[in-house]
Amino acid sequence: MARRIAVADGGDTSPAVAVGLPVEDPILIFGLAMIVFLTAPLLFQRYRLPGIVGVLLVGAAVGPNGFAVLERDATIVLLGEVGLVYLMFVAGLEINLNRFLEYRNRSLVFGLLSFVVPQAVGTVVGTAVLGLSLPAALLFAAIFASHTLLAYPVVNSLGIRDDESVTVTVGGTIVTDTLALLVLAVVIAADGGDIGGRFWLELFGGLALFFAGVWLVVPRIGRWFFRAVDEESYFDFLFVMAVLFVCAYLAEVARVEPIIGAFLAGLVLNRLVPRSGPLMNRIEFVGNALFIPFFLLSVGMLVDVRVLTAGLEVLAIATAFVVLVVITKYVAAWLTAELYDYSHDQAVTMFGLSLGQAAAALAIVLIGFEAELFGEAMLNAVIVLILVASVLSPSVVDRAGRALARTRDRQAYDPSDVPQRVLIPFSRHSEYRERLLDLGLLVREERSLEPLYTLTVARPAADTEAELAAIEADLAETEAYTAGADVPVRSQTRIEQNVASGIVRAVLENRITTLIIGWDGAASRRQRVFGDVIDRVLTRTRQLVLVARVREPLNTTERIVLVLPPAIAHNEGFAEAVHTIEGVAEQVGASIRIVVVDGDPEAYERRFADVGLEVPATFEGAPSYDAVVEELDGSVARTDLVVAMSARRDAVGWQPALQTFPKRISGLTDGNFLVVYPASGGRSDDRQFLRFR
Numbered sequence: 230m231a232r233r234i235a236v237a238d239g240g241d242t243s244p245a246v247a248v249g250l251p252v253e254d255p256i257l258i259f260g261l262a263m264i265v266f267l268t269a270p271l272l273f274q275r276y277r278l279p280g281i282v283g284v285l286l287v288g289a290a291v292g293p294n295g296f297a298v299l300e301r302d303a304t305i306v307l308l309g310e311v312g313l314v315y316l317m318f319v320a321g322l323e324i325n326l327n328r329f330l331e332y333r334n335r336s337l338v339f340g341l342l343s344f345v346v347p348q349a350v351g352t353v354v355g356t357a358v359l360g361l362s363l364p365a366a367l368l369f370a371a372i373f374a375s376h377t378l379l380a381y382p383v384v385n386s387l388g389i390r391d392d393e394s395v396t397v398t399v400g401g402t403i404v405t406d407t408l409a410l411l412v413l414a415v416v417i418a419a420d421g422g423d424i425g426g427r428f429w430l431e432l433f434g435g436l437a438l439f440f441a442g443v444w445l446v447v448p449r450i451g452r453w454f455f456r457a458v459d460e461e462s463y464f465d466f467l468f469v470m471a472v473l474f475v476c477a478y479l480a481e482v483a484r485v486e487p488i489i490g491a492f493l494a495g496l497v498l499n500r501l502v503p504r505s506g507p508l509m510n511r512i513e514f515v516g517n518a519l520f521i522p523f524f525l526l527s528v529g530m531l532v533d534v535r536v537l538t539a540g541l542e543v544l545a546i547a548t549a550f551v552v553l554v555v556i557t558k559y560v561a562a563w564l565t566a567e568l569y570d571y572s573h574d575q576a577v578t579m580f581g582l583s584l585g586q587a588a589a590a591l592a593i594v595l596i597g598f599e600a601e602l603f604g605e606a607m608l609n610a611v612i613v614l615i616l617v618a619s620v621l622s623p624s625v626v627d628r629a630g631r632a633l634a635r636t637r638d639r640q641a642y643d644p645s646d647v648p649q650r651v652l653i654p655f656s657r658h659s660e661y662r663e664r665l666l667d668l669g670l671l672v673r674e675e676r677s678l679e680p681l682y683t684l685t686v687a688r689p690a691a692d693t694e695a696e697l698a699a700i701e702a703d704l705a706e707t708e709a710y711t712a713g714a715d716v717p718v719r720s721q722t723r724i725e726q727n728v729a730s731g732i733v734r735a736v737l738e739n740r741i742t743t744l745i746i747g748w749d750g751a752a753s754r755r756q757r758v759f760g761d762v763i764d765r766v767l768t769r770t771r772q773l774v775l776v777a778r779v780r781e782p783l784n785t786t787e788r789i790v791l792v793l794p795p796a797i798a799h800n801e802g803f804a805e806a807v808h809t810i811e812g813v814a815e816q817v818g819a820s821i822r823i824v825v826v827d828g829d830p831e832a833y834e835r836r837f838a839d840v841g842l843e844v845p846a847t848f849e850g851a852p853s854y855d856a857v858v859e860e861l862d863g864s865v866a867r868t869d870l871v872v873a874m875s876a877r878r879d880a881v882g883w884q885p886a887l888q889t890f891p892k893r894i895s896g897l898t899d900g901n902f903l904v905v906y907p908a909s910g911g912r913s914d915d916r917q918f919l920r921f922r
Contacts (some may be wrong), residue, residue, distance in 0.1 A: 251293065251300040258299060262589045265291070266522040279383050279623035281525055288529020289616070301530040308520070309527025313377070313587070314491040315520040318473045319513065320381055320399050321495020322502055325391050329496070335397045339565040340404025343583050346564075347374040347557035348412070349425065354549060364416045365602040371416075372590045372611060373554040376407035379474035379528075379585030379619060380626035382521060382711045384578075385513075387630045388676060394575035394633075398564070398582045403492050406589050410486055413467055420600055432484055440493065442871035443476055448499040452785045452868065455501060465508045466515075472498060486589065500818030502746045505670040507713030514715075528587045532616045533609070551617050558583045574633040575879055581625030586611075586618040649674050652682040652741040654732045655703070662703070664779035665747050670714055671783060671816045672743060672809055680717035682739055683707055686731035689724050729765035736770055742908070743809070744774045762854050765907060767877060773805055774906040776891070781900045786817045787868040792857055792894065795827040797874055797882040798836050802907030807837060810872060810905065811844055819870065820845040824857055854886050858893055865898045872903045880909045 252258050270280025271285040291298040299305070329336070351370025355361040361369055378399065378630035384390050414432065418424045454468050475495045480490025502509050559580050559871055594611040597603040653669045655662055670679050685700045694922035702920060704720040711718040719739075736744060746763055763776060791810060814821050825833050830848035837846065851857045865871060873894050876882035896904045 240676045251297050253300075255304070258304070261299065262523065262526060265526060266518070277583070279380070279627045281379065282620055282623050282700070284522055284525040285529040285532075285619045289532035292530030292532070294530070294533035294535065299530070301527065305472045305523070305527050305530065305656040308523035310487075310524075310680065312516075312520040312522070313523025314473070314477050315516045316485050316524060317488040318379065318477075318491040318495045319516050319521075320378055320402075321492040322499055322509070322512065323385070323504060324391050324396055324399055324496070324499065325815065325843075326395050326496065326499040327815060327820075328391070328393065329400055331845075332393060332397050333400060335393075335565070335569055336400025337404055338401075338568065339397050339561065339579070340401035340408075342407045342561040342564050343401055343558065344374045347553065348409075351376070352551055352555050354553060358440070359546065359549065360567075362602070364420055365597070367412055368593055368597045368602055369607070371409040371412040372593050373586060373614065374412075375406045375551055375586075375589035375593070376402060376558070376583045377406075377587040377589060378582060378587045378679070379525075380623040382517065383469055383623050383626045384582070384630060385517075387627075389578070389630050389634050392575065392578070392633060393623060394566075394579050395573055395582070397569075398579045402583070403489060405458060405583075407485060407489055409589055409593065411488075414806060416602075417596060417600055421604065435483040436485065439479055439485075439490070440639055443479070443490070443493050444497055446495070447472055447476070448501070451498060451501045455782045455785050462863045463511075466511050469498060469502065469508070486592065488589075489918060496828060500787070503667075503671055503784050505673065505675055505714060505716070505816060506667060506784070507710065510713060510715045528615060528619060531612055532619075533589070533612055542606040543609045543613070547613035550564050550610055550614040554584065554586065554614065554618065555621075562621050572633075572636075574629050574636065576729040577629035578626055578633055581622055581629060584622040584625060586615050586622075590615065594624070609808040625750045631745060631901050648679050649677055649743060650679050650682060650739060650741045651743045651745065652684060652736060652739065653745045654684045654735075654747075655684065655707075656685075656747070661747060661779055662707065664783070665745060665777060666707065666710055667783050668775070668777055668779055668813075669745055670711070670716060671813045672745065674714070674812075677779055680719040681711055682735075682741065683718060683720045684723065684732065684735045685721075686723045686725050686728045688728070729762045729769070732762075732766050736772060742772055744770065744772050746774065746776050748776045748778045748904075771909045773802060773809065773908040775809075775902040776906070777901045778895060779869065783813075783870070783901065784817055785868055786819045787866070787872045789814050789819050789821045789870045789872055790865060791821055791823045791872045791874065792861075793823065793825050793828065793833065793874050794876065794882055794884065794887060794890075797876060797907075798828075800876055800881045800907045800909070802909055803836075806874060806905050813843040813870075814860055822845075823848045824860070825850050826857055829854060854890055858897065861894065861897050865900075867898070867900045869898065870901045870903065871895070871898050872905060874905045874907070877906060877909060880907070 252261060265284060265287050269283030273283030274280050289295055293299075293301055348367075348370045351373060352363075352366045355366030356363060356367040359366075359369070366491065381399075384395055388393055412743075415424065418428050446643075450474070451468075455465070458464055458468075473491060476490040476494035477487035478490070480487050480493070483490075502512070529732075562576050562580035562583060565571070566573075571579075590611055594603060595610055598605075598608050651669050651673050653665050655665070666681075666683075673679075674679060683704065685704065687700060700722050704722065708718045708720060721735060723731040723735065725734075732744075732746075735741070744766070746766065748763060767774060789810065802807075810821070813819075823830070823833065823846055824838070825848065828850065830850045834848045835847075837848075851860055861871075871894060873891055875887050875891065891904045
């Protein structure tokens with residue numbers, strides 16, 4: 230019975246303020262939830278415990294089985310289900326798709342081991358030790374054969390989501406949960422006597438149609454949308470949310486859980502949502518601040534420690550659950566690590582991620598209970614399992630993940646001793662400012678602490694003050710855009726008669742390592758490559774420079790066509806340039822077609838392997854620049870990003886043909902085009918800078 234206290238002024242006719250337990254006012258419920266999401270992680274992190282454990286335990290304390298401050302009503306259940314779907318969607322969205330596809334066989338192996346080992350052992354224990362019938366024993370095993378990625382937020386916060394072991398585990402989760410839920414569907418159908426040919430046809434036919442339909446249709450709709458809609462960014466977010474929840478619902482129609490559809494939605498949108506862009510930041514922000522904490526709160530409210538006193542039967546089943554899930558999940562992770570030579574930290578991370586139990590386990594036990602295959606003791610034992618797994622899984626992942634993160638930091642790619650700093654100069658009336666910013670966000674190292682530098686150089690004139698005011702307004706828009714990606718920006722304005730001098734001075738003063746310059750593709754005098762300003766900047770700098778003509782959204786890129794001139798591999802900045810191109814390919818999920826001019830493709834393939842190319846790539850040769858133009862003419866699609874690597878006049882790999890080649894190859898596509906100039910030795914010479922002023 231709710232305890233209510235009414236407070237009202239005797240002569241006042243306004244509504245009374247009612248306070249009672251459990252809280253029923255929706256505004257206060259939401260406010261209390263926000264307080265939990267804010268304070269619980271901060272409190273538990275002080276004691277070196279994962280923040281999500283705090284939300285789970287506080288949920289248990291304030292829930293109906295604790296102090297009954299909040300009821301686990303339809304609203305909490307709804308938001309909890311949305312949070313779980315959102316969690317799986319983010320996992321699919323953030324996974325390195327190229328690595329996921331590369332390691333799909335490993336994900337399949339881990340998924341099968343993580344299902345078969347618990348399912349086999351659990352079925353034997355259920356029949357031989359607990360005395361369950363075969364259908365009940367199969368469901369008993371399926372409960373902990375499945376797992377929920379409760380600890381994925383820990384992986385995300387540690388920055389190890391791209392580690393191979395995490396990628397394999399996330400992919401294996403879908404295999405494991407799908408098989409466990411198929412066991413549920415088959416057992417329930419068999420118990421009801423409805424397991425004929427029509428059942429199998431509907432089950433597997435629906436699954437095949439669902440997977441094929443989503444995989445083939447959604448990416449095409451996505452590319453069309455991102456090209457066609459160039460409005461305020463929240464439309465992008467709404468489109469992504471629409472795809473997520475429609476796919477989750479279609480999964481239910483196909484007789485699998487919505488989490489399967491959510492993960493698949495994340496995979497198919499993976500290439501369209503770069504991890505460093507504003508859209509991904511909005512998706513992560515909403516999930517981490519709202520939906521995923523509601524899922525954790527909802528799970529916590531299920532916990533009832535009083536079931537431990539409900540009798541020996543509950544304790545026996547709960548103990549069996551905990552022991553079996555720990556042993557079998559560890560065996561599956563250990564076997565996978567042995568097969569693929571993973572480190573101890575990677576094996577333990579896989580084990581910790583696969584320990585989590587929540588959604589699938591609860592769904593299986595509830596349906597089994599409704600079908601009278603289980604009693605209340607089994608239901609209560611699953612609650613205990615969820616409690617133990619909710620605490621154990623994040624703690625194991627946090628400890629092993631920190632060790633894994635330290636190892637990765639020591640092995641991080643470091644092309645130089647100075648931090649990467651990216652500068653993007655803008656002209657006053659730049660039409661494609663946001664496109665260049667998107668390229669800068671893709672090029673910038675994801676874990677970099679450096680801001681993104683932007684620059685506008687104005688020539689002195691009679692209306693200089695008005696010009697500066699307009700530039701400041703443009704720079705404010707730039708800062709707002711990059712703030713959406715949670716990337717700091719440092720904007721600068723310079724008054725220079727010589728625009729190239731202003732850019733070069735900014736490069737020197739800010740110790741810039743990477744320069745991105747927009748190019749309109751317009752024709753220039755014969756002796757110039759791009760035009761007066763860009764050519765002078767290239768002459769007077771030694772940093773990595775990307776000359777970019779970006780017209781289409783970069784997230785719609787399906788393939789990068791990279792043209793390598795003769796002997797460019799001997800350029801000392803070649804490795805850094807390749808690493809940059811590879812980073813862009815990884816961010817947008819594109820493959821790379823590499824065309825080597827007058828060189829050995831196999832030698833370049835080995836050289837790329839030394840750099841650490843981790844995206845799908847093909848290598849082919851061409852005898853001359855004319856042959857390259859002839860080969861690419863008509864074969865370059867609008868979704869291709871054409872990249873021509875070049876060299877400065879005094880650098881290794883330069884030859885006269887590179888004077889005209891950028892214009893020739895840029896004419897092959899109306900889409901996006903880059904010319905990459907690798908960094909050369911030393912810094913720019915200040916005397917040379919002064920000579921060109």
